[in-house]
Amino acid sequence: MRTKTAHMQTTSFTDIARHLTDCGTPRVWSLLVAVFGELALDRDARISGSLLRHLTEQMGVKPEAMRVALHRLRKDGWIESARTGRTSDYFLTPWGHAQSMQASPRIYAAGPAAKSAWLVLSNPANPAQLEASPGAWVSSNVMITSVPPETEEVFTTPVTDTCPLPAWMSARICDADTVRLSQDFASALHALRATLGSDPQLTSIEIAALRVLLVHSWRRIILKAPVLPDHVFPDGWRGVECRVNVFNLLDQFPKQALASLETALVSGEPR
Amino acid sequence: MRTKTAHMQTTSFTDIARHLTDCGTPRVWSLLVAVFGELALDRDARISGSLLRHLTEQMGVKPEAMRVALHRLRKDGWIESARTGRTSDYFLTPWGHAQSMQASPRIYAAGPAAKSAWLVLSNPANPAQLEASPGAWVSSNVMITSVPPETEEVFTTPVTDTCPLPAWMSARICDADTVRLSQDFASALHALRATLGSDPQLTSIEIAALRVLLVHSWRRIILKAPVLPDHVFPDGWRGVECRVNVFNLLDQFPKQALASLETALVSGEPR
Structure with missing residues (x-):
């Protein structure tokens, strides 16, 4: 990948960004959260107002909406x-920083959220036994979890990929809306790759904007999905395909250092 | 084992019978059901009134209660x-015969009721999927069963003896009253064996009475227990010990042919 030179047209990034904003204009608030999570997680990181304006402009956000x-x-x-x-x-406040740090490992995880799953059945009189476990409830006292509680009070059995879960159960693991989001995003990523072509020439700020848009779309899905291995998700779930494509693209368009983005902005790199 | 000769006292059978009737006088109605199930399952079998009277007398039943x-x-x-x-x-009516035939395999089974168990979870919206399966409900849509339904609509997992079930779950497999019955009967059988000694001398009618009492006590327990393998029963359950001792005794004191009992009665064998 070569860095685009100043004489080339930049209109193509509008086409690129559109693939990731087509499902409705992204909420600017959450887009900015994604910008800070991508670029400003270092404790002393500060983003200039003009860089923020420029980045969000690339994503199709109007200046007034940004303000x-x-x-x-x-x-x-x-x-x-x-x-x-x-x-x-x-810059992020300590509280904003903590929120971003908490979500970051899940959003930026290139692999499955978990390797194994267990079905855990608690005493119907005491479903609280399961409350601390990550996963999904499939019945009032039954969870599919990646971390079963360490107590002999519950019944625990592995859920392997050799035997598919009944449809009603996987539907409770991931709801139909989230499945649909994964399908839309998978299609968008497919179209995006076609638009990008084999050798896209993007400026460093465009790369940063692309990464933010990818992460922003992906976080909307992955933060709604339970921390469970891929094989327990319902038929129709395309989250695995999304994850693979998102992280291939994030590898192809590596993270841009905040300082170099500010420099590029001042030196007038993009336009 | 030798058959007792006429000159020996028969009072000892009262002591023997007492072990099996100590937990309250058995309901005569159900005792008679056990008599017919033991002696009159052949379609043309008829028991004389005097044999019935004599058998139940051995068990401590008063003639009026028998009538x-x-x-x-x-x-x-x-x-x-x-x-x-x-x-x-x-003699049994066709309906009484059908009832006895239905219960007989379960009551007279010398081995465990089942070899394997599965935990089956149905769609909470459709627990009827499990209704035809033998076993025990442990939650509103969860069963431990020896015959899981053949549908992909349920989640099925084996319950092996390598991992004990939680106590609340095994308590739902067999309730505390039935567990207590098994404990009382196990103790009674222990005392009975001591009273019988190594070479008890019983008449054929006493043997028949002993068998009926054993089967009657055992059926009260086994017909309340689910059709499941031994390893899923709760701590404290002594049904396995009861079953082993009952069937050792039934082997030791084999079934007496109805005709030979009638003959023995007429020839005045016992007293």
């Missing part, structure tokens, strides 16, 4: 700003 | 009677 979302993120205690001369820098 | 129970069994359609000269013969 409103920034204001709301500040009000919610997620970010803070500091004036530098005529402009402002933005 | 009342016979009357009720006739009214219930379980048995019929036919006069022969000055006395009556009694």
Whole structure:
């Protein structure tokens, strides 16, 4: 992959971004959360207002919508700003940082969320035994979990990939809306790859914007899916295909250092 | 084992019988059902009134109670009677015969009721999927069964003896009353064996009475227990010990032919 030179047209990134925003304009608030999660997780990282504006512009966000979302993120205690001369820098508050750090391993995990699954049946009189376990409830006292509780009070049995779960059970593992999101995103990624072609020439800011859009779309799905191995998901779930394509693209378009993005912006790299 | 000769005292059988009737006087109605199940399952088998009287006398049943129970069994359609000269013969009706035949394999099974167990989880919206399976419910849509239904609509997993079931689950497999019955009967059998000694001398009618008492006590327990392998029963369950001892005794004191009992009665063998 070569970095695009200044004389080339940049309109093609609009086409690229459209694949990832077609399912409705992304909520700018959550898009900005994805930007900070992608670029500003270092404790001293600050993003300039002009870089934020430029990045979100690439994603099709209007300046006014960006200002409103920034204001709301500040009000919610997620970010803070500091004036530098005529402009402002933005950075995560300790609380915003903690939220981002918590979600980050799940969003940026290139592999399956878990390797094994167990069916665990608790005493119907005491379903609280299962509350701390990650996974999905399939009945009032039955969970499919990747971490069964360590107590002899529950019945535990492995759920292997040699025997598919009944349809009603996998439907409770991942709801139809999330399955549909995975299908839409898988199709979008397929179309995106066709538009990108074999040797796309993107500026570093476009790469950063592409990564944010990929991560933002993926997080909407993966944060709704339970922490369970792929084989327990329902028929029609295309999350595995999405994950593989997202992380292939993230490998192909590696993370851009915040400092180099700011430099590229000042030197007028993109346009 | 030698057959007791006429000059020996028969009082010892009262001591023997007491071990099996100590947990409360057995209901005469169900005792008679056990008599017919033991001696009169052949389609043309008829038991004389005097043999019935004599057998139940051995078990400590008063003649009046016997008459009342016979009357009720006739009214219930379980048995019929036919006069022969000055006395009556009694035999199972087709319906009573069908009932006895249905219970007989379970009561007279010397081995475990089943070899394997499965935990089966049905769609909570459709627990009827499990209704035809033998076993025990452990939750509103979960059964431990020896014959899982053949449908992909349920989740099925083996329950092996390498991993004990949680206590709340085995308590639902066999309730505390039935467990207590098994404990009482196991103790009674232990005491009975001591009273019988190594070479008990019983008349053929005493043997028949002993067998009926054993089967009667055992059927009260086994017909309340689910058709499941021994390893899923709760701690404290002594049904396995009961079964082994009952069938050792039934082997030691083999079934007496009805005709030979009638003959022994007429020839005045016992007293």
